Amino acid sequence: MAELEAVIGLEIHVQLATKTKMFCGCELSFGDEPNVHTCPVCLAHPGVLPVPNEQAIRYALQIGAALNCEIAPRSIFHRKNYFYPDSPKAYQISQYDIPICGAGRLGDVRIHRAHLEEDAAKMIHVGESGRIHGSGASLVDFNRGGTPLVEIVTEPDLRGAAEAANWARLLRETVRQLGVSDVNMEEGSLRVDANVSVRPAGSDQLGTKTELKNMNSFRFLQRGVEAELARQRELVEAGGTVEQETLHFDPASGSLTTLRSKEEAHDYRYFPEPDLVPLAPTEEMLREAREALPELPVARIARYEEMGLASDVALTLATDPETADYFERTAAAAEGVEAKVVGNWVTGELAAALRQADAEGGAAASKVSAESLAALVNLVQAKKISHGSAKTVLGIMVAEGGDPEPIVEREGLAQMSDSGELEAIVEKAMADNPDAVAKIREGNNKAIGAIVGAVMRETKGRADGGEVNRLIQEKL
Amino acid sequence: MTDLLALTALEAHEAMVAGDLGAAEYTAAWREAAAGDELNAYLWLDEGGEEGRAIAVERDCVAPIAVKDIFCTEGVPTTAGSKILEGYRPPYTSTAVRKLIEAGAPVLGKTNMDEFAMGSSNENSAYGPVLNPWDRGRVPGGSSGGSAAVVAGGLAPWAIGTDTGGSIRQPAAFCGIVGLKPTYGAISRYGMIAFASSLDQCGPLTRTVSDAALLLGILQGRDPCDSTSVGLEGGVSLPDREDLSGLRFGVPVELGRDEYDSGVRAVFEQTLKKIEDLGGEIAEVSLPSSEHGISAYYVIAPAEASSNLARYDGVRYGMRAGGDGDLIEMYETTRSEGFGAEVKRRIMLGTYALSSGYYEAYYGQAQKVRTRIAEDFKGAFDQVDFVVTPTAPSVAFELGEKTDDPLAMYLNDFFTVPMSLAGIPAISIPAGLAAPEGGGPELPVGFQIAAPAFAEQPLLDAAYALEQRIGFDARPEGLGG
Numbered sequence: 036m037a038e039l040e041a042v043i044g045l046e047i048h049v050q051l052a053t054k055t056k057m058f059c060g061c062e063l064s065f066g067d068e069p070n071v072h073t074c075p076v077c078l079a080h081p082g083v084l085p086v087p088n089e090q091a092i093r094y095a096l097q098i099g100a101a102l103n104c105e106i107a108p109r110s111i112f113h114r115k116n117y118f119y120p121d122s123p124k125a126y127q128i129s130q131y132d133i134p135i136c137g138a139g140r141l142g143d144v145r146i147h148r149a150h151l152e153e154d155a156a157k158m159i160h161v162g163e164s165g166r167i168h169g170s171g172a173s174l175v176d177f178n179r180g181g182t183p184l185v186e187i188v189t190e191p192d193l194r195g196a197a198e199a200a201n202w203a204r205l206l207r208e209t210v211r212q213l214g215v216s217d218v219n220m221e222e223g224s225l226r227v228d229a230n231v232s233v234r235p236a237g238s239d240q241l242g243t244k245t246e247l248k249n250m251n252s253f254r255f256l257q258r259g260v261e262a263e264l265a266r267q268r269e270l271v272e273a274g275g276t277v278e279q280e281t282l283h284f285d286p287a288s289g290s291l292t293t294l295r296s297k298e299e300a301h302d303y304r305y306f307p308e309p310d311l312v313p314l315a316p317t318e319e320m321l322r323e324a325r326e327a328l329p330e331l332p333v334a335r336i337a338r339y340e341e342m343g344l345a346s347d348v349a350l351t352l353a354t355d356p357e358t359a360d361y362f363e364r365t366a367a368a369a370e371g372v373e374a375k376v377v378g379n380w381v382t383g384e385l386a387a388a389l390r391q392a393d394a395e396g397g398a399a400a401s402k403v404s405a406e407s408l409a410a411l412v413n414l415v416q417a418k419k420i421s422h423g424s425a426k427t428v429l430g431i432m433v434a435e436g437g438d439p440e441p442i443v444e445r446e447g448l449a450q451m452s453d454s455g456e457l458e459a460i461v462e463k464a465m466a467d468n469p470d471a472v473a474k475i476r477e478g479n480n481k482a483i484g485a486i487v488g489a490v491m492r493e494t495k496g497r498a499d500g501g502e503v504n505r506l507i508q509e510k511l
Numbered sequence: 512m513t514d515l516l517a518l519t520a521l522e523a524h525e526a527m528v529a530g531d532l533g534a535a536e537y538t539a540a541w542r543e544a545a546a547g548d549e550l551n552a553y554l555w556l557d558e559g560g561e562e563g564r565a566i567a568v569e570r571d572c573v574a575p576i577a578v579k580d581i582f583c584t585e586g587v588p589t590t591a592g593s594k595i596l597e598g599y600r601p602p603y604t605s606t607a608v609r610k611l612i613e614a615g616a617p618v619l620g621k622t623n624m625d626e627f628a629m630g631s632s633n634e635n636s637a638y639g640p641v642l643n644p645w646d647r648g649r650v651p652g653g654s655s656g657g658s659a660a661v662v663a664g665g666l667a668p669w670a671i672g673t674d675t676g677g678s679i680r681q682p683a684a685f686c687g688i689v690g691l692k693p694t695y696g697a698i699s700r701y702g703m704i705a706f707a708s709s710l711d712q713c714g715p716l717t718r719t720v721s722d723a724a725l726l727l728g729i730l731q732g733r734d735p736c737d738s739t740s741v742g743l744e745g746g747v748s749l750p751d752r753e754d755l756s757g758l759r760f761g762v763p764v765e766l767g768r769d770e771y772d773s774g775v776r777a778v779f780e781q782t783l784k785k786i787e788d789l790g791g792e793i794a795e796v797s798l799p800s801s802e803h804g805i806s807a808y809y810v811i812a813p814a815e816a817s818s819n820l821a822r823y824d825g826v827r828y829g830m831r832a833g834g835d836g837d838l839i840e841m842y843e844t845t846r847s848e849g850f851g852a853e854v855k856r857r858i859m860l861g862t863y864a865l866s867s868g869y870y871e872a873y874y875g876q877a878q879k880v881r882t883r884i885a886e887d888f889k890g891a892f893d894q895v896d897f898v899v900t901p902t903a904p905s906v907a908f909e910l911g912e913k914t915d916d917p918l919a920m921y922l923n924d925f926f927t928v929p930m931s932l933a934g935i936p937a938i939s940i941p942a943g944l945a946a947p948e949g950g951g952p953e954l955p956v957g958f959q960i961a962a963p964a965f966a967e968q969p970l971l972d973a974a975y976a977l978e979q980r981i982g983f984d985a986r987p988e989g990l991g992g
Binding site: 114123126309 | 866
């Protein structure tokens, strides 16, 4: 049997960080006392009507612009009908056949659509498990009901669990940088469902998919998809067939349980929402949405790779725009130094020094200014201090701030420029380590480390490693 | 006293503004009259207690008004004629009622209606049928039967109702008063309990066309709370047109003789002659898709209703029944006991029409018919200024006569539904009296005039001229006239 390929698509719900709800004037909040942010509209009293939130429309247009989506000139709201206490109207106002954002792309993954809708209220099931099964009563908190949501649906372009989780991270970062959502998975302002199927590698047919609901971290997303892929592969390899169903992944046990089978799937009886007119964004709204876009992660990654940065460094910087801006200021100040070297200093040595000092915030918030870091990198490049000394200086800069030169001077860390002095130290080190010298002569080059180490100890790291090596070879 | 109640709302308003009529005395006279309701027309009366506080008027200067119980009124029971909303007191007031209060029109009371506005006889009210003031053995029409009966029966100077497929015009015709369904979007629907959102429209039920114009002027306007509202540009002026010269009135050729009673036909034809007397021209127009109006209407309206009425689930307000079992049991018991038979029938029809696999054949097809009907009217209005028909196929029928035959009941809307589907304004004015087909004393017959969207002003002007020519002055027995 041909190898089975994973085919994964994601559905991501993003709660928009607007001031008020999607169709009424109630304030949005998280963690307030239950049912304080409600009104006749979001409680679905008889006779009320929805009025769309313009800010939510603008945010959706920004998401559409960031995902390179085609924007519908006139999109339509539909009613999605279902009975459940979290849906006070017994229908959700959503979009169906004409969403505000059509086909688009983020990185290697095509976007199928992105549409506007309202969130359901929050159900609290009284009982130990917190789940509906076995609970004695259920309470409804309507504070969340009516929160604006954008649902982003991808094409099934992802080919593995880790790839899916990484792409979801990229999407989260992209939306976060737009400033239109808190994208907090634990609080539920970002929720990810995955559609998972397998097929013989190389096939262009799609297998029967299952839907994994609501994984509340990227790690759980990856583990859930891994578990489901394993289940499907085992099933198909044993000659079985995958049944269409909706699954819940329990991260504690790693198990998958069925929420709904195909037979139990709802008929939502979608029809155009007669209380709303078509949503037709003006030219001005479209322009503003485009102009409000910051440089997004995908664009930054491409630009940094162009500048010579390694992919992982480019990704690290692109998902942290403040540090990325800091990197760019440092690179500009460190004239003549390769951007790649500066990138490594920012994401490597400086990040490590900040971690070690338990410093709050990133590079940009630290006491090390971009100009000072550039000066330090320049000292190393000009061989005025050794790499090792530079790390020491950086540690001091993290703690105290200031420019590197005075610190180098104060601590006596300038690279030894008098080769006569260094020569003497090397000679002494070779004399002190005759065994090592003998081994080197026998062709064991590793033994050279003992002599270099002795020189470094003696010079407190001020010696240039390359020069020490050269001198040892010379003396042999 | 009697003299005060004989004033039209416009006359009373002008007298109050001129200082010739004390508002307090006038309103008190109406409150006393309303308290004498023997028609089961009022479900709630403002008796000056705490209940009506939130909808009280600061300074009355407009005639007090009866409000169909479909409009939410803060703190005041609002049932939409349904048991499922028994005891429900909304936390807010509808835009239409708020505008009345702001204009200075006190609310006399809330009027009985077919449950959730579904019906043509007012027999579908959970609170009992309204009786027709002309003959208490007959229906007042529906669904705004209470609002029509109070105006015709001397229990209110005027009223507001709602019209989804004829619910203002047909009861106005049955009760011998004026009823106007404005263009869809002319008046805000905010706070008006939804039956079929794409069709529902608030409108006046009045004694005269001038009163209807005055009331429409107060009610119309774009409302930020209703995205589908647009208002009437330029407002509404009181009509004063005296003739109909230069105006063309189209009679649909599809108006077969079989669809309506001969008495209604006689009044209709006399009225066409009166139009010609006033210089108007009668022409034939064709509305070929209108015959499918009822079929399309009874797919679209129930479809929307099935969704609009889903919120009555016993969770947040209104009636809750059951509850010993699980959630589904509570939903089912509440809705089984809370809704009446006609409401359940339409919820089932609508749910079916929207179901996966049936949507295109029913809802999709009905929407296509709706578009065609609107196009038919557009075509007709290229040739004529107005389209005229009888308002209803018969005069008021007897209580219980059609309750076992829903289809016969639905056919009452034959002449009114096409205008609702097209979203255009239409008015019914009393045109004369005719004996019922089965014999008996004569009863009012309505004459319907429809106009292009937002042409309320020319419609009211023409209706006014015709109203003067008809000179309908019959009144139910016991009310003089």
